[in-house]
Amino acid sequence: MPIIKTENLTKIYSGNIKAVSDLNIEIEEAEIYGLLGKNGAGKTTTIKMLTTAIEPTSGNAKVAGYDLLKDREKIRNIIGVVPQDLTTDADLKGIENLRMIAAFYDIPKSVAESRINDLLNIVDLTDWGNKYVSQYSGGMRKRLELICGLVNAPKILFLDEPTLGLDVNTRAKMWKYIRDIQKELGVTIILTSHYLEEVDELANRISIIDHGKILVTGTPDELKSSLKGDIITMQFSGSDEAEAARYYPNALYSSISGEDKVRIKVENSDVELPKILSYLTQKGISPLTINVKKPSLDEVFLEYTGSSIDEDIGPEQFRRMMQNVRRLR
Structure with a gap:
């Protein structure tokens, strides 16, 4: 049984702007699922609906067995979200950031300390937990952001541009940590990224979304061979x-x-x-x-949408990218 299943999920904003239209996707438990789309394609709106940040206009979904419309609080307790913008406080120590999140979820102190130590170990930050985040390198900061989404032991982790602003070598190291997390914790990961090689490397299956509709879904190899x-x-x-x-x-x-x-x-x-x-x-x-x-994933995206994924990076997306790059230096 899929851990996420949507049924004609639709979101219409004011002005009759249909951001997502009759979306039907199934995401299997413990898989890494890549959602690819240009800016405005509907992927952000889809993620916001699945994480209960916004309500759908029509349709519904089951998230880990919970009804999206009726069980919003229960869903929030079993998901983790790592946004592309940096959220950790640089004036606090790494472990202090993690403890603050644990307190937000009312996790007992003994459970929280054990879990935090395990998470720091997974991403090789054990020796840095008691150091201020302002002392972290860009890659270390991103690793801390990654485990911030895991403090509540979620069944599903949403990663939005997890390596944005990192250099190629550091990005490749982050891929290892993401794979380790999925393997060791058995968490389902929904990944969005502008780096197609990243999704190609990590995702078990990929869906390409455009104008609020899923165009194609398959494994990276299936999509590439389809060309x-x-x-x-x-x-x-x-x-x-x-x-x-x-x-x-x-x-x-x-x-x-x-x-x-x-x-x-x-x-x-x-x-x-x-x-x-x-x-x-x-x-x-x-x-x-x-x-x-x-055939490459870039060519697959171009084939189905008619343009490359990075053709439409607008001023706001560029501003956010550069802001994160500066903060990671």
Whole structure:
């Protein structure tokens, strides 16, 4: 039985803005589930409904057996939420932050101390628990944020951009800690991220959401293999050349991004690339750049939504990203 199951979950904001429309998803117990979508696609609204932060306009869901509409307080007690914005107090020690959360949940002191020690150990912060958070590195701060969502021993953990602002190496280390947490605690993890390689690395299954609807769900390998072809991307000096290149006759699929970039899917790039270059020569066209990609999660996202996941990072998203980067330094 799924630990989360939604039934036509819908959220309509004032002005008849339908953020989520008849959403039906099933998330299995103890899996890492990735929810991917551009800004405004509906993933944040979905998470807010499942964590009882906002009420749905219609539809319902079962969260660990509890009714989303009737058992909101019970649901809050069995979930953990780690937002992308930093929430720990830098003027307190790491262990003081964790104790404050334990007190909020009325966890008995002896239970809280044992649990906090275990959590610090899982993310290799045992020696830093009694040091002020202001002394932590960016990666250590993120690890502390991670276990803050686990103090109440949740069945389900919601992670929103858990490695935002970290460098590549530190991000990879965070992936290990997330996997360790899932394995050792058996917690179900719902993950949102703008780093597609992160979701590819961590998630057992992934759903892509766009305009409030789920477009596709599957394992990373299933989604990538569904593309059945290689992607050739070419950039040209103008829109007329790009438009001409788009109509290569052996393309399984072609599209234009911006005004001068063409994306062509072919069965086998090794076979088709020489033919494409010959076709362009006959048209008197020469690409400025050529890039060949085997199927990746980036290509899956582009295939189903028509744009890359980071194309639409707006001023507010950029501001929040930079604010977190500065705070993690």
